[in-house]
Amino acid sequence: MKKYVTLLAVSLAAIVALGFLVSDIGAKEDERQKINAGRQINIESPAQTSQWQRYFPRQFDGWKKTKDSREVVDMIAKWPALAIVWAGYPFSKDYNAPRGHYYSVADNINTLRVGAPSEKVDSPLPTACWTCKSPDVVRLMETKGDLGFYTGKWNKWGDEIVNAIGCYDCHKTDTRELKVGRAYVDQGLRAAGMPVFADSTHQTKRDLVCAQCHSEYYFRPTPNGEATAMVVTLPWKNGLGAEEQMSYYNDGKNFPDGKPFKDYENKLSKAPIVKAQHPDYELHLSGIHGKKGVSCADCHMPYKQEGATKFSDHQVQSPLATMDRSCMPCHRESEAKLKSILKEKYDRKETLFGLAVNNLAAAHLEAQKAWEIGASEAEMSAPLNLIREGQWRWDYAVASHGGFFHAPDETLFILAKANDYAQQARAALKITLAKHGAADYVVPDFGTKEKAQKLAGWDMAQLIDDKKKFKSEIVPAWNEQAKEKGLLDEKIRDYDDDVASWFGKNK
């Protein structure tokens, strides 16, 4: 009998303890919800992230730590073939892997892609190249309207866009609920037949704030009086996958000029290329986590606990740094085991990345040679189209740096197709080269960044000289003007932004 009493007491104690635990978890969730909804705040210049600090110190501290991810990985040094496949397009001048949100504006200023505008010379790129870099963009879209924002060259907003990605990119100022401040997201969702942001579930909103910037897009020429605005547009009408997006781009009916879309013509091969840009959101949806409803924020902004308060970790970074909070709530495997699974996925992607991009680069160079020795438009059209199809798929798979993990099957599947297209292009070009007496043509060595950029036709020394001048003469003036207009958040602009692949790696 005594045994049963003891057992009963222990069980009761356990139930009570469990009750406390559950109510404790409940209280923390309540606390987070309370913080999340309701309290009226008043922020005068919301694009200045330091103004949010006094209301939300924990989120601010996390956000500021995105500064810790500072390393610059020069992707063209790693994969010189990039300079060939992007020849004639600014990406072949300079391209680094992404790093912390804190550096978004600095990196946009630093990249050789935007050129070295001055009083006399415009940037080669449109204002749209600021779109996913700053909460000042949201402010400008609100004050100038979409067309006002998207009209003109990149340098037009040099003294207006000065603050890195911050709270105002993802939150409303009055209730601090999640928002998307960029109209093209809802337009893209509508085109795809998906619910718009306001009609989405809370969990989906935790994806869509990221999808504002981590999605494939193109610049749609749109008349604005005499001028033409280049409007960021999501190619989602036929669906969000690589094949559906390409079918959209290939259908001239979707474009004002009635022709299939191209971002540029490759300078060497003349192939009409669509440049894929970080379709993280789309690939995520096609992977197992996306399909099971896990959101970007679950892994990249896991919950954190401080005393009785539970909040979202605003240090958006690689979840491998926070596996205990990002993965372990759902997985039983050890961190080491999960890491080794990821390493295998990464290595496989890297192998297919290399095969596909090196074949694509060789195809571009072979096409260049074929033109040189007199191949006709009719002979070239099929192989150039194969290059276009292959390069799109390769870029779609790898421009999203996390795709190897977010959607490993899809990533490897489209990389395999990319490589097949590239091989088909090369086989066709071999025949054309033979017909014109160059059966034994061997492509020149593009094995280093220097060699590849020379083949792409850039005078890198000149580009870098111009850039240095731009940085010493124009950028300080922009910052002064932004300061005078009260736009610059001086409290958090303490980074040393002279880190760029052209400046000297990780100096």
Ligand code: HEC
């Ligand atoms: C890239 C988008 C993004 C940025 C930038 C961002 N947040 Fe958040 N924030 C989120 C997401 C996602 C959540 C989770 C919302 C939810 O599930 O309710 C969140 C949650 C919050 C919450 C609710 C409590 C919590 O922590 O879960 C507060 C308060 C908040 N953020 C404040 C800020 C502040 C202040 C800044 C700027 C320093 C900021 N956020 C920057 C996306 C962002």
Ligand code: HEC
């Ligand atoms: C306003 C645009 C914007 C929004 C919103 C945004 N990002 Fe980013 N993100 C960027 C840009 C731009 C970079 C690259 C910054 C650089 O390299 O200077 C980046 C970089 C990253 C990186 C690499 C960080 C590192 O340390 O290597 C991750 C991971 C990331 N974002 C995830 C997210 C997630 C998750 C969300 C939503 C919670 C999100 N981003 C919302 C624009 C955005």
Ligand code: HEC
């Ligand atoms: C909210 C829950 C959740 C979180 C958080 C989560 N996972 Fe998963 N994960 C799943 C589910 C569900 C599956 C599907 C497999 C299943 O049903 O058992 C899965 C599958 C996987 C797989 C095998 C599928 C594949 O792609 O090959 C790996 C590996 C994985 N997760 C790693 C991670 C890592 C690493 C993290 C943290 C960065 C993480 N997961 C975070 C729920 C989660």
Ligand code: HEC
């Ligand atoms: C299940 C967890 C999980 C989910 C959900 C998830 N990610 Fe990731 N993400 C990861 C992991 C793990 C990596 C690889 C990190 C590494 O290699 O260090 C990664 C990598 C990335 C990278 C590349 C970072 C870099 O510096 O190379 C970006 C950008 C990114 N994710 C954005 C997103 C966005 C946007 C979403 C939602 C649309 C999302 N992620 C959803 C776990 C996740």
